[in-house]
Amino acid sequence: MKLTGDAKGVLLMPSFAIGRTQEIVYELDRLLSAGTIPHLPLYLDSPMAQKASDVYRAYLDYFDDDARALVARNDVLDYPDAIVTNSAKESLAVEQAARPLMVVASNGMITGGRIVQHVKALIGDPGMTLLFVGYQGEGTLGASLQQGAKQVRIDAQDLEVRCQVRSISGFSAHADEPELLAWLGNFAQKPRTTFIVHGDPAAQAAFEPKVRALGFATAVPAWRETVELA
Template sequence: MNIQFLGATGTVTGSKYLLSAGSSKILVDCGLFQGYKPLRLRNWEHLPLHPAELDAVVLTHAHLDHSGYLPLLVKNGFKGKIFCSEATFDLCKILLPDSGHLQEEEAGYANRHGFSKHSPALPLYSEADAVRALAFFSPVSFDTDFQVCEGLRARLLRAGHILGAAIVILKNGDTTITFSGDLGRPNDLIMLPPSIVEKTDYLVVESTYGNRRHDPADPAILLGKTIRETAERGGVTIIPSFAVGRAQAVLYAIHLLKENGDIPATLPIYLNSPMAVNATEIYHRHARDHRLDYVQCEAMFHTATIVNSVEESIALNKKQRPMVIVAASGMATGGRVLHHLKAFAPDPRNTVLFTGFQAGGTRGASMVAGADAIKIHGEYVPLRAQVRQIDNMSAHADADEILAWLSHFSAAPKQTFITHGEPPAADGLRKRIEEQLHWACRLPDYLESVELP
């Protein structure tokens, strides 16, 4: 076998791994690059092979940095199957068309207001492209072997992280390679812990928090404190949130805070992400994949007032009263949250609260780093609102939790490839694995190709 790293090297985005075995070629993950402009420009570059040469794609989960390139892959000639868990397929039916729609919307906005350097500004792909890609999906059950293509079999195990997230185990003859995908946390509020893996010949492991430990304090305490203090000074709490996974965790935590009297029961909560609304409904259909029972799911669903139309979204910006707005996207890279930031970021009474990892080069990372202004739709918006981050609400395992997961292996893999992390995080995890487990580790470069004997 041979593996080539087409993304998630030196960055947490763009996950794509090209695996070749004999005449067969597959991708594990097919994600978009996000963050710094040089990374985003890679989305427009040609892959090192024609998509028609690929036999299949196997997805670890639905987040766009793992799935968002699929519509372009299909548009450019891919005709194989896309394997994933059943919940991942349900989420991709929401995420991918929404991604295409947002790209069309943002390109149109840029053309109308003339702030793009391109004339005309074009989307990477359209909503129609994304809908066409869905016809190639072939969902499979967890813990069941299936044939990917000639010479390659696979099995998906639960990874935690978000609904449907999978650890992918691929087998070529007697040789096994395991992809961790994004590992969840053992004590997540909603998701089940990652499944245990005991043996593999080769391992590709994520390192988003590879050099950090999550604060052991209850993240709900800081969430409640921030919302309560912002409301007391007459402000609005804006929570940029990933529509899949994070929005649901935030809403359930807010439900518990209200139930316990930690924030006012009458404080208005708004969910301004149609995609998040649809994703939330999927939790009922996949009850075996998370911790919540039917009543808890219903409580999560009904915590917020749903903002459906663009007109309702615009009207929120004119409300002058304490409230909480949860809106996509989680790193403030696009979506409806940008319009709320334009409206509320200049007011020091307000708070922008991030509840997850902020990749380098994103607006979220800039805001957390202390920027006094942020560029939105070609204009700089003053940032006088307070900016807070709750790192330990992340759905990613931290360094200790990754090491604990790795400790279940009965033998060292022949080689462990550390990906999906900023350079300090990836190298930090490498050092810990080498020093504590004495495994052979490697930080692959972008487009690097490695033979797997």
């Protein structure tokens, strides 16, 4: 963010609309309040994310005590002077806005949504930093860019990747391996079969024997495999 500000560039963050975007806005607000980052304009370009944030605000009674205390001190989902883009026209105008600026747009893997247009328009700009803040599924455009692709195809156009690509890995919304194993270890009665269906193939292959070691019968279904549950 400091580099983006100094270079008068664009920091573009693909983000999942529900949960992840709110977490990013909270962290940006916290870092800004602490004086850790400069106050760059923030464009929130995801109508679904905005609706989700409104739901969070409407149901504060469901927050735990720590979260309620935090909200009482400050609106944690409200980065100062954030610009919310509602229409497609407003979204397209973001690319012409004065720099430096930050953009958070959905979806998180660049497989659809407004983020695709932003990436298409800015991927050849050395002044743009594409910052991944979430998991990139195998075979997605996001994964290709994260793995260092020099050229990608968007809307039937071959585009050279000249922007900077960075990743932050600390925003996982899922339990990690030790937490999953600890959760399984607390089962009073084991299920007949435990299906491992999430994660990359390599991660599934590494995780399955650890689950079996806890005494679970496991299975890793193949793509489009049908399993009959009796």
